[in-house]
Amino acid sequence: MSTISKENYLKAIYQNLSLGVxxxxxxxxxxxxxxxxxxSDMAKKLSKEGLISYEKYKGMVLTKEGKKIALDVIRRHRLWEAFLAKVLGIPWGEVHNEAERLEHHSSEELINKIDEYLGYPDFDPHxxxxxxxxxxxxxxxxFIPLTKTKVGTAYKIARVNDKNTDLIRYFTKIGLKINGKLKVVDRLSFDDSLHVEINGRPFTFSEKIAANIFVNEYNPETEK
Amino acid sequence: MSTISKENYLKAIYQNLSLGVxxxxxxxxxxxxxxxxxxSDMAKKLSKEGLISYEKYKGMVLTKEGKKIALDVIRRHRLWEAFLAKVLGIPWGEVHNEAERLEHHSSEELINKIDEYLGYPDFDPHxxxxxxxxxxxxxxxxFIPLTKTKVGTAYKIARVNDKNTDLIRYFTKIGLKINGKLKVVDRLSFDDSLHVEINGRPFTFSEKIAANIFVNEYNPETEK
DNA sequence: CTATTAATTTAAGCATGCTTAAATTTATGT
DNA sequence: ACATAAATTTAAGCATGCTTAAATTAATAG
Structure with missing residues (x-):
């Protein structure tokens, strides 16, 4: 049987694997x-239930069934985030924590209603x-990690890590938003910190901050 | 520390006591x-935590602190019900089950946002x-239980028990709604079943059904 | 190749919140 | 009042999901 704890394990495994970790x-x-x-304990249980494949000392991989559950949990999480942000105006930096709990306590019918209400969105607020x-x-x-971008190039901000409320608050403060434009002005080889430009204003991001920002090619045609 | 289980116990105790049970x-x-x-087990724990007062074999009473928690859980429950019904159009008979889970997993900030969104409502959909x-x-x-009404009198439907989805579906089907008008036409002394009129149409309710409906005086002036 | 370090697993134990079965207390009928 | 029934509590046990400490396996440096 699936429990809150197992859902969280499966989700965490999925998220690591999907990042190549x-x-x-x-x-x-x-x-x-x-x-x-x-x-270690839980790995045995999930393995016995056929949700992961696991060899001692070797790490875990999701089975088809485990992946299905993981994706479902992630679906619930991201729909809650989108819903709370849209309907209640909860800041995009704060929806993660609420979603983290609600994702385990919503019926499929409820989640589908939310999906329908939002018009079947493809992306969450992050x-x-x-x-x-x-x-x-x-x-x-x-997604291209901001850490791997080319100096002198403009990009479209595509995603930020949803887990750090304070960091996202800072993003809001400086006008960094999803689908916004960001130009990489310089990268210091000393510490890989980045000089960027957002809405014509200059900012410096440490490598640690940059690692939480992901971009796509900037296409002036499709943007306004 | 309060847990989901304890919240449910406190809520159940409150609900009984508030009905005089x-x-x-x-x-x-x-x-x-x-x-x-x-x-029995839990009674000891809640008592030790100062949330109820409890003497063996004597039943439980909420302390001030226990009552506070119970009311807070009920607040969360009813706001979720109202919110889901209003925003997502989930039928009033089905919001109870969703709320039953969500009530334990929402921050105070989230609940207050919902309250604000709804305009600080006084009543939930039931x-x-x-x-x-x-x-x-x-x-x-x-609230006046429908079972205690006077034959020949019209009343305003004020509340229905939120716990039975099927029964509420039936109410919807026959046009029984909160704030609607209901006239008590007759009561059979044999089984206390009731003949009523809703929107000009006659229905018969068993005593068991009637016990789930509550009314107030009907005031033709304030109603349309 | 081997010694040391790092990663992982096993073992034992704990809190929560249940269960069933047995013991106990309270309530009821005559 | 007193036997019986009903309600309640106690006792023992179980599953889940953790913990810390000890044992084991894998990785790494020299």
Whole structure:
């Protein structure tokens, strides 16, 4: 049987794997803020239930069924984020924490109603793609980490990491928003910090901040 | 510390006491669908935490603090019901089950946003009063159970029990709605079944159904 | 290649909130 | 009043999902 805890484990495994990061015991221990022993324990259970495949000391991979559950949890999470932001005007930096709890307590019918209400959106307020009810992700260009962009080039801001409320508040403050334009002015090789321009104003991002921002090619034709 | 389970116990105790029903072990066991032993167990814990006062074999009473939590859970429940019905158009018979889960997973900020969005409503879709954020209940005339009404009199439908989806679906089907008019035509002494008129159409309610409907005086002046 | 370090797993234990079965207390009928 | 029934509590046990500490396996440096 699936529980809140198992949903969270599956989601965390999915999110690591989808970023190309191995779902190891220590990585998950860090992500989920529980001990290594707890991860090891749960890995056995999820494996026995056929939701992950797991060999001792080797990390975890989702089975088809495990992936389906993970995507469903993510769907619920992102739809809640979009819904709360749109209807209640909750700031995009704060919807994550609410969604983190609500995602485990909503019927499929409720989630589909929210989806319908929002007009079947493809992305949540942070630019993350929302899995459809059939489990597919909408097509979208692959996100480019701001850390890997070219100096002198303009990009479209496509996604920010949804997990840090304070950082997103700062983004709001400086006018950084999804689908906005960002120009990479310079990158200091000393610390990989970035000089960028947003709405004509200059800002400097540490590498750590830049790692939370993702962009796409900027296409002046399709933008206003 | 308060948990989902404790919130549910406190809510159930409150709801019994507010109907003038003693919060005994067996009553709560029935309401919460757990064993008598579980109730007994929890009674000790809640008592130790100062949320109820409890003497063995004597039933439970909420302390001030326990009542505060109970009212807060009820507030969350009823605001969710109102919100889901209004925004998503979820039928009034179905919002209860969703609210039953969401009530335990919403921050105070979220609940207050919902309250604000709805314009600080006094009643939920079933006619139940919504506790305010300060813990007070809105003033309202006391509900009269349909079972205690006078034959030949017209009443305003004020509240229905929110717990039975099927029954509420039936109410919808026959045009029974909150604030609607209902005339008591006859009561059979044999089984206390009621003949009523709603929108000019006659219906018969068993006593069991009537016990789930509550009314107020009908005032033709204030009604349209 | 081996010693040391890092990562992971196993073992034992704990809190929560249930269960069933047995014991106990309270209520009821005559 | 007193036997019986009903209600309640106690006892023992279980599943979940954690913890810390010890044991084990894998990775890495020299």
């Amino acid at each position: 191995a779902a190891t015991t220590s990585k998950l221990s860090n992500d989920l803020e529980v001990s290594n022993a707890a991860i 630019g993350d793609p929302i899995p459809r009810s059939n489990g597919n992700l909408p097509d979208a260009p692959k | 003693a919060a005994t072990t067996s009553k709560l066991s029935n309401d919460l669908e757990v064993s008598n032993a579980a109730i 006619g139940d009063p919504i506790p305010r954020s300060n813990g007070n209940l809105p003033d309202a005339p006391k």
